[in-house]
Amino acid sequence: MRFRKVSLLSAVAFVVSTGVAFAQGQTLTIATVNNADMIIMQRLSPKWEQATGNKLNWVVLEENVLRQRATTDIATKGGQFDIITIGSYEAPIWGKQSWLLPVDDLGADYDYADIIPSVKSGLSYNGKLYAVPFYAESSFTFYRKDLFDQAGIKMADKPTYDQIAEYAAKLTDKSKEQYGFCQRGKPGWGENMAFVGPMVNAFGGRWFNEKWEPQLTTEPWKNAINYYVKNMREYGPPGATANGHNENRALFATGHCAMWVDATSAAGYIYNPKESQVADKTAFAPAPVEVTSNGSGWFWAWSLGIPASTKKADAAKSFVKWATSKDYITLVGTEAGWVSAPPGTRKSTYDNPEYQKAAPFAKVVYESIANADLTKPTKDPVPYIGIQYVAIPEFQGIGTVVGQQIAAALAGQSTVDQALDSAQRSTERTMKQAGYPK
Amino acid sequence: MHPKTRDKLIYTLVGWLAAGVIFFPIFWMVLTSFKTEVEAIATPPKLFFTPTLENYVTVRERADYVHFALNSIIISVGATFLATLIAVPAAYAMAFFPGKRTKDLLLWMLSTKMMPAVGVLIPIYLLFRDTGAIDTRWGLIVVYTLMNLPIVVWMLYTFFKEVPKDILEAGRMDGAKPKQEVWMLLMPLSLPGIASTALLSIILCWNEAFWSLNLTTSQAAPLTTFIASFSAPEGLFWAKLSAASTIAIAPILVFGWMSQRQLVRGLTFGAVK
Numbered sequence: 001m002r003f004r005k006v007s008l009l010s011a012v013a014f015v016v017s018t019g020v021a022f023a024q025g026q027t028l029t030i031a032t033v034n035n036a037d038m039i040i041m042q043r044l045s046p047k048w049e050q051a052t053g054n055k056l057n058w059v060v061l062e063e064n065v066l067r068q069r070a071t072t073d074i075a076t077k078g079g080q081f082d083i084i085t086i087g088s089y090e091a092p093i094w095g096k097q098s099w100l101l102p103v104d105d106l107g108a109d110y111d112y113a114d115i116i117p118s119v120k121s122g123l124s125y126n127g128k129l130y131a132v133p134f135y136a137e138s139s140f141t142f143y144r145k146d147l148f149d150q151a152g153i154k155m156a157d158k159p160t161y162d163q164i165a166e167y168a169a170k171l172t173d174k175s176k177e178q179y180g181f182c183q184r185g186k187p188g189w190g191e192n193m194a195f196v197g198p199m200v201n202a203f204g205g206r207w208f209n210e211k212w213e214p215q216l217t218t219e220p221w222k223n224a225i226n227y228y229v230k231n232m233r234e235y236g237p238p239g240a241t242a243n244g245h246n247e248n249r250a251l252f253a254t255g256h257c258a259m260w261v262d263a264t265s266a267a268g269y270i271y272n273p274k275e276s277q278v279a280d281k282t283a284f285a286p287a288p289v290e291v292t293s294n295g296s297g298w299f300w301a302w303s304l305g306i307p308a309s310t311k312k313a314d315a316a317k318s319f320v321k322w323a324t325s326k327d328y329i330t331l332v333g334t335e336a337g338w339v340s341a342p343p344g345t346r347k348s349t350y351d352n353p354e355y356q357k358a359a360p361f362a363k364v365v366y367e368s369i370a371n372a373d374l375t376k377p378t379k380d381p382v383p384y385i386g387i388q389y390v391a392i393p394e395f396q397g398i399g400t401v402v403g404q405q406i407a408a409a410l411a412g413q414s415t416v417d418q419a420l421d422s423a424q425r426s427t428e429r430t431m432k433q434a435g436y437p438k
Numbered sequence: 439m440h441p442k443t444r445d446k447l448i449y450t451l452v453g454w455l456a457a458g459v460i461f462f463p464i465f466w467m468v469l470t471s472f473k474t475e476v477e478a479i480a481t482p483p484k485l486f487f488t489p490t491l492e493n494y495v496t497v498r499e500r501a502d503y504v505h506f507a508l509n510s511i512i513i514s515v516g517a518t519f520l521a522t523l524i525a526v527p528a529a530y531a532m533a534f535f536p537g538k539r540t541k542d543l544l545l546w547m548l549s550t551k552m553m554p555a556v557g558v559l560i561p562i563y564l565l566f567r568d569t570g571a572i573d574t575r576w577g578l579i580v581v582y583t584l585m586n587l588p589i590v591v592w593m594l595y596t597f598f599k600e601v602p603k604d605i606l607e608a609g610r611m612d613g614a615k616p617k618q619e620v621w622m623l624l625m626p627l628s629l630p631g632i633a634s635t636a637l638l639s640i641i642l643c644w645n646e647a648f649w650s651l652n653l654t655t656s657q658a659a660p661l662t663t664f665i666a667s668f669s670a671p672e673g674l675f676w677a678k679l680s681a682a683s684t685i686a687i688a689p690i691l692v693f694g695w696m697s698q699r700q701l702v703r704g705l706t707f708g709a710v711k
Contacts, residue, residue, distance in 0.1 A: 029655050034670040039500070057656040060501075060667035065651055072559060072652060078567045080655045246674070250479040275476060275674065 026315045028082040031059040033066055033302065036268075037135050037342050038085065040332055041323055047331070048322045054315050063190070074099045079309040082316045086131055088122040088301040088374075089389050095130030101306045101313055104129040106321045114326065114346045116366075119301050122374045122385075131303035132324040136344030137265040138297040138368035139198060141285040144278060147171050147178070147258045161202065161227060161288045164259060168235035171258035181231045182248045182257035185240035187407040189389065189399025192244075194298055195261060196406060197388035197399075198287060200224045201295030206378040207390050212436040214427040216402065216420050220291075225416045229409050241407045253277060261287055263300070264368055267361040268339050284364045295377035297368045298388035301344070344369045394434045401426045464687075471680035478676040493681035497668065503685060506664040511689070512575055513650075513660055514643035517582030518636050521590045524583070526632070529594035530620050534606065544595065547588040555648045566653060575658045578650060582643045589642070590635055597631030598624065630703045637694070637701050644690045661686040 032038045038060070045056055059081070061069060066085065073080045074094065086094065094100045104112070112120070115133060123131045141164070143155055151170045156163050168180030184195040200206075205220030215221065232240050237251055245262060249269065252260045253276040273279040287297035304320040306313060322328060326348055333341045338358035341349060343365060349355055350366045359365075377387040384390040389399060402423040409419035439447075470478050472489035497503070532540050562581070563572075571577030601624060609623045625632065647662040654663060665686050668679040694701070 031655070034667055034675065042500070059655045059659075059663075061651070061663075062666055062669040065666060069652060072563055076560065076563050076567060078563065078572060080572055250481075250674070253476075254479075254481065269674075 025053045025055075026312050027055045027057060028312055028315055028319060029057045029059060029080060030083040030085075030319070031061065031066055031070055031081045032085040033063050034060050035302075036340070037265075037302070040336050040340060041134070044328075044331060044335065045319075045323075048319060052315070052318060054319070056319070074307050074309065077309045079307070079311070081307055082310040082312050083319060084305055084307060085134070086303055086305045088119075088136075088299060088303065089386065089391060089395075091123040091131040091301075091303060091305060092125040092385070092391050093393055094305070095125035095128065099308055100130045101308050101310075101317075102128045102130060103132050103306065103317065103320060106132070106317060110321055111326060111346075111348075114348050116345065116347060116370055118299065118370055118372050118374065119345055122299060122301055123303055131305035132320050133301045133303045133345040134324055135265065135342035136299070136301035136369055137263045138299055138344070138365070138372045139195070139261055139287045140264050140297060140364055140368050141287060142252060142257075142260045142262065142267070142270060143167075143283055143285060144171075144255075144258050144281055145283040146281040148283075155283065155285050157285070158293070159285055159288045161199070161290045164261075164288050165227070165231050165235075168231060168259060172235040177237075177256050178258065179235060179237045179251075179256060180258045181235035182237055182243070182251055182260045183228070183232060183240075184244055184248060184262070185232060185236070185407060185410055186242055186244035186247070187400065187403040188244070189396055189403060191403065192407060193399045193403045194300075194388045196224070196228060196403070198296050198298045199228060201378050201387065202288060202290040202292060203227070204291040204379045206380055206382050208382060208384060208431075210381055210383050212383055212431060212438070214424055214431065216424040216427060221420055222416065224290075225406060225409065225420060228406070229416055232410055241411045252282075263298075264361070264365040265343060267365065268343075268359070271339065271359075271361070284361050286364065286368060292379040293371075294373070294379055295387045297372055299369070299372035299374055299386075300388075392434075394430055398427050398430050401430075464691075467680045468684050470677055471684045473677050475674035475677045478680070479674060493677045494685070496678055497681045497685070501664055501667060501682075503664065506659060506661045506686075507689060509575060509658055510644055510660040510662075510686075513578045513582060513658070514640045516575070516579040517586065517643050518639040520579060520583040521586045521639055522594075522632065522636055525587060525590040525594050525635075526620065526625070528591050529598050530616075530624060532591075532595050533598035533601075534603065544592060547591060551588055559652060563652070572653055573655045573657045573659075578653060578658055578660070581649050581653065582646060585646070585649070586639045586642055590639055593635040593638070594628075594632065597628045597635070600631075601627050630700060633697070633700045634703070637697055641690060641694065 032042070042058055042060070049055055067090070070081065070084045070086070072078070074084070091100070095102075106112075112129075116136070119133045119136045120129065123129055123133060141155075141159060148155060148167070148171070153167055153170060155167070159167075164181070171180040172178065184192045186192055197207075200221055203220045203224035205218060205224055206215050209215055237243065237256065243251070245266070248257065248260055248262060249266055251257050253270060255277050267284065270276050270282050271279050276282075289296045304323060306316045306320065310316055324345065326346060329341050329346065329349055333352075333354060338352075338355045341355055341359075343349065343359075343362075350362055356362050372387060374385045374387060377385070384392065386395075389395050405414070405419040405423040405426075408414045409416050414422070469485075471493055472491070473484065473487055474490060474492065477484050477487050532544065566572045566577055569577075571580070605627065606619055606623055609619050614622065644660075645662070647666065650660050650662045651666055654660070665679070665682050668675055668682045
């Protein structure tokens with residue numbers, strides 16, 4: 001009964017509070033990714049449909065397929081989608097191209113001030129917001145409290161990569177299939193490079209200097225990649241070049257990993273006894289640092305954007321407002337449980353005692369996201385924004401090629417120096433073709 | 439053991455082994471669809487477990503299977519029909535009235551299959567946008583027809599070549615027009631070949647995922663997009679994806695099973711004279 005009441009109240013509150021005018025009875029096509037938070041949104045969206053008289057057509061696709069599909073449509077002004085799910089990488093690039101409508105006019109009651117500032121800046125271009133955050137994540141260190149206790153070691157409050165290597169050496173026992181250092185190895189700009197990018201930042205490296213010259217053969221890159229390859233080989237699981245987020249998550253959840261640096265959004269699953277055998281044995285620490293803490297934890301925000309080609313902008317704004325509002329977060333908390341509430345977007349979520357109770361990792365997650373400064377991602381100054389990515393259209397290709405080179409070094413097909421030389425040359429070529437320095 | 443019996447036994451065993459290797463992924467997919475997500479990723483893989491229908495229930499809740507399946511049927515059958523309609527006269531002309539460049543023409547037709555589809559994505563997308571064909575069944579039927587036409591023409595050409603020219607000439611002597619020749623002589627004579635070509639074309643259309651993902655959103659989306667919606671780079675999805683795949687391939691698997699005699703007959707048509 002309580003659920004119904006809350007739902008009814010939220011629906012009424014939504015109708016009363018919405019400052020956006022919208023036409024009745026329109027059908028919107030929304031493209032989104034297949035993850036737990038989006039599935040909850042799909043399940044709850046009939047409440048918005050009932051309240052507004054509009055209808056939603058869902059197109060659910062795998063992340064990379066969605067990116068290709070949405071880019072094709074939006075670049076050719078195909079007008080197939082009224083709302084699209086995009087990441088913080090696309091939002092500023094597409095905003096700059098005028099492919100998206102600005103969404104900073106959703107009304108005073110939307111409470112823009114409540115959105116975590118780093119998230120807001122990640123989705124803006126030239127001070128204009130081009131997508132509203134649905135959930136955001138940073139990276140941090142998952143570790144097995146029980147194994148640390150058994151080994152008589154204590155995780156540092158702010159661990160360095162050197163300390164992580166020391167712990168990994170003590171916690172690896174290959175005879176028990178227990179590995180100290182489980183990190184992403186599968187090549188791809190959103191796979192191994194999501195881990196490698198922030199690690200290079202922590203070692204003091206950067207993708208480009210202020211003149212947009214690639215820096216992949218500099219000392220910090222060499223130190224970082226040598227560290228990565230050495231520790232992955234000695235303390236990582238076998239066949240690490242095939243391991244992405246999912247594979248490591250499965251390894252960690254089944255008790256094979258002592259430490260794993262990955263998305264804060266995975267904490268809910270690792271804490272869920274239905275999905276994880278280590279739910280009561282896991283603790284969290286910030287992402288490791290080394291010579292700097294700048295850009296040591298990544299930043300990503302799945303967000304809702306409205307293509308400029310839509311003919312139903314008002315109804316689309318009404319939906320994105322609903323799905324990213326404080327009321328929606330409360331609705332998820334009451335209907336699906338507070339641990340499932342979309343994390344990382346609003347300060348009010350982290351002030352909520354119910355959320356704090358349900359998600360013991362909330363504080364570390366909040367700090368990781370709030371401290372992820374996309375405009376200052378490295379020790380030395382850079383001309384770009386983004387932590388584990390560089391917010392330019394060419395980066396998808398660059399990140400993937402560099403990721404392949406690093407995976408080849410990890411697999412022993414090349415040395416670290418050869419991999420970085422090759423990555424540097426390829427990046428130089430791509431940047432030259434793209435007309436940099438601009 | 440008699441050498442002949444031994445040989446037969448070895449051949450049978452090798453045949454079963456090959457069939458087992460080919461069928462194993464499908465078997466494993468069906469098995470995974472009855473596991474929980476945690477069991478689906480368990481290492482070492484679990485062969486014995488308590489089966490659950492949970493994944494099928496979730497898949498059914500999250501997407502309208504009938505809508506996708508209906509689109510798949512209409513698009514596959516429609517494209518196959520259209521391709522056959524164009525390919526029969528083309529293959530007839532090439533098989534019975536070959537010119538100097540017929541072989542080159544055939545090779546050129548097949549060469550269009552050698553280009554990666556993504557190379558023409560943007561031009562086709564723009565054409566579709568301007569003709570209002572995005573997310574329509576007819577749009578996908580046109581693309582699939584063009585996609586399969588080279589193979590259908592090639593296969594029909596090969597089958598038609600097996601038909602003795604004399605039979606057609608005899609028909610002509612009796613006053614048959616080209617249309618009657620094709621319809622009343624060639625078609626009945628090469629029916630197994632036409633049937634197996636059509637079957638292959640339906641299977642190719644059914645499994646095609648690039649164009650269906652890129653040219654549809656919701657109205658005309660076939661089962662390949664239905665499967666794609668259960669894949670994700672983050673989170674556990676193997677069991678649900680397996681359940682979605684199982685029900686997506688079920689109709690074509692049953693169809694193939696039922697028509698296997700026809701398919702084998704068609705593919706070996708003319709092999710022994």
